[in-house]
């Protein structure tokens with residue numbers, strides 16, 4: 231029976247948290263939407279993360295989907311809950327973090343929770359309630375110009391205040407440094423009652439202290455870093471083995487526009503066969519263009535099945551086009567057609583892109599396997615394409631995550 235239930239507001243975020251939970255000894259399953267839980271034999275998981283596509287959805291939809299996920303997790307037996315959002319917050323004044331946290335607290339009958347987006351391993355830290363991305367304040371980082379959630383303020387209190395019906399409270403770094411007992415006392419104070427409390431954290435040790443101090447809260451909220459301080463019942467044995475377990479017939483599908491992914495694309499183009507999506511051709515004849523990409527990938531597999539082809543939408547210096555959904559749809563079609571054509575392993579870059587691909591594959595649960603990089607993991611799933619159910623390995627990479635060589639080295643972790 232799973233103990234911990236998480237609601238993640240996007241798919242790459244779900245596998246990011248699941249990667250951390252597995253490393254902390256939780257056998258972890260990602261359920262694709264609340265219905266994914268129906269496919270899950272209860273006794274096999276200690277933690278379940280429900281992946282939603284709610285980060286940029288209208289507020290009412292995000293709240294409805296999050297409450298449905300909470301209900302499914304409670305029905306599956308979960309006792310503690312974790313609302314996972316992005317370590318760069320990705321939530322403007324109209325955003326969903328406050329409304330979803332409010333709704334989850336109400337549904338659980340609770341009045342206190344913490345807001346902890348800090349993830350030092352990925353360069354995200356919170357100090358004096360302000361979020362930093364490596365050396366830059368959030369609003370001076372590339373997130374300032376994110377196409378969907380431009381982050382123009384770094385102060386989490388100011389960002390959250392217009393989103394929540396509750397008070398926004400904060401616990402500063404001095405208290406966090408003083409340790410779990412001090413944090414617990416601060417969280418028990420009247421100021422933290424009926425409030426969302428932003429807690430400073432600049433190191434993994436801070437996150438462990440916060441996790442210890444919040445062990446009594448039924449709901450915590452944050453990025454994956456907070457899970458560093460949780461301990462599951464299966465240390466060292468929580469990973470699912472890949473199936474298939476060799477590296478043949480892999481493909482990289484990248485729809486991510488982030489600076490990190492563009493550098494990864496540039497690196498991969500030096501050694502992998504590659505093809506850029508032609509958006510004008512897609513607009514002109516979608517199916518013929520996608521068929522061309524499938525032909526490109528399968529021809530490369532025939533030449534060398536161990537060398538994964540790369541299909542990508544933007545490289546360094548390329549301008550973004552106006553039709554993000556067309557690009558998502560094209561990559562989702564490619565994914566389904568390539569699995570039908572024999573793909574065993576898909577590495578997908580981009581949160582929205584991953585949502586589109588996983589949906590097109592009809593995957594219902596992802597079993598977390600070998601970690602590729604901080605926040606990026608292989609997972610085992612079954613794709614449902616052309617009325618067949620096919621075992622594949624899937625890795626979902628958030629735009630900002632992964633080393634520069636991830637598209638060429640991820641395959642080493644499959645065997």
Ligand SMILES: Nc1ncnc2c1ncn2[C@@H]1O[C@H](COP(=O)(O)OP(=O)(O)OP(=O)(O)O)[C@@H](O)[C@H]1O
Pocket residue numbers: 242485486487488491509543544549550551552553554555556557558579580581582583584627628629630
């Ligand atoms: N050449 C292009 N023209 C138009 N839209 C594009 C192009 N390339 C990518 N996009 C779109 O940009 C968006 C990128 O978002 P996505 O979440 O997939 O990746 P990301 O930018 O790395 O963000 P994240 O950090 O959430 O992973 C997607 O909707 C994708 O379809």
Ligand SMILES: O=C(O)[C@@H](O)C(=O)CO
Pocket residue numbers: 240242243244246247315316317318453454581605628629
């Ligand atoms: O927390 C992060 O940065 C990621 O897990 C994420 O949310 C990707 O979209």
